[in-house]
Amino acid sequence: MPAFAQRTTTTYTSALVPPALSLPAIEAGFPRQLHPYWPKLQGNTRAWLLEMRLMPASAIEAYADGLCYTDLMAGYYIGAPDEVLQAIADYSAWFFAWDDRHDRDVVHGRPAAWRRLRVQLHATLDSPKEHLYHQDPLVAGLADSMVRLYSFLGEGWNARFAEHSHAVIDAYDQEFRNRTSGVVPTVEEYLELRRLTFAHWIWLDLLEPSAEYELPAVVRENAAYRRAGLLCQDFAAWYNDLCSLPKEMAGGELHNLGISLIRHEGMRLEESVKEVRRRVEECITGFLRAEKQVLKFAEKIDDGSARGAALAAAVRACLSNMRNWFSSVYWFHHESGRYMVDSWDDRSTPPYVNNEAAGEK
Secondary structure, X not given: OOOOOOOOOOOXXXXXXXXXXXXXXXXXXXXXXXXOOHHHHHHHXXXXXXXXXXXXXXXXXXXXXXXXXXXXXXXXXXXXXXXXXXXXXXXXHHHHHHHHHHHHHHHOOOHXXXXXXXXXXXXXXXXXXXXXXXXXXXXXXXXXHHHHHOOOOOHHHHHHHHHHHHHHHHHHHHHHXXXXXOOOOOHHHHHHHHHHHOOHHHHHHXXXXXXXXXXXXXXXOOHHHHHHHXXXXXXXXXXXXXHHHHHHXXXXXXXXXHHHHXXXXXXXXXXXXXXXXXXXXXXXXXXXXXXXXXXXXXXXXXXXXXXXXXXXXXXXXHHHHHHHHHHHHHHHHHHOHHHXXXXXXXXXXXXXXXXXXXXXX
């Protein structure tokens, strides 16, 4: 069932959260929000997934709403123009589909197929219009997403987004090589890789078209702004690790903070879960401190000029949506069928993925 069935307001009936995953600081201090465009967003993204051939019609009908991909983005990019949010939500759905293909290529031992896809995705980032009708749905889907996302701001933002996207593809390739050779990264190696495979910089870049403002380097490189952004994304990545640990252990995964702690720090499973949770909670308290500093920074920017007022408003909008990431990610993990492994016939194989060979027959 959809997480927000027949709902167009920002009032929620929250999902039940297992005690081991419950974060009272989020539930009490980070109120949930949902972009008012969400009902149309959900239907449009379903149609886009079908048009791009990213999921079969039967899978879209059975699983798309329950996966809650649009709910996640509609809870994060509050205030974004409708067309921006739609492009972001479609891109996010593509990202999940790409993540699933990557996993299946690992599981089925398809290095040539993965290598071919990686090369094609790199090429698509640089010239998306040339790949709009590619036979591989993932290539065509990325091309469509990039044409739309590149249309909102200037060439500087586009180049930055492409650079960050290339780095994410390379990080996925590193994870592919690790998994196929049985390498569990050390904790520090994993944390560095995770900031790329979770696409920290991409989701932070997308704050800017949502605010309809391309932030200058003086803002993006401000220590408090940068720290707030990294903490909201680290929270999301590590909470994802906490919630997906059963799924990933069932599927023989090697990339999870908990797994690295077990393998390299000698922790038992219970100890690793406690340590991941501690790090997640530190992200919350650290963000609250950084948030205050960013608000003071915005006050200094707002110097009485029209430009200063506009830039300060954009900074505050981006910061507000960093805050939204905490609640949106938190509830997503308890409402999305992506993490409900106990309901799957095979705990190692998500029912919504195409488990057939997708490149090498």
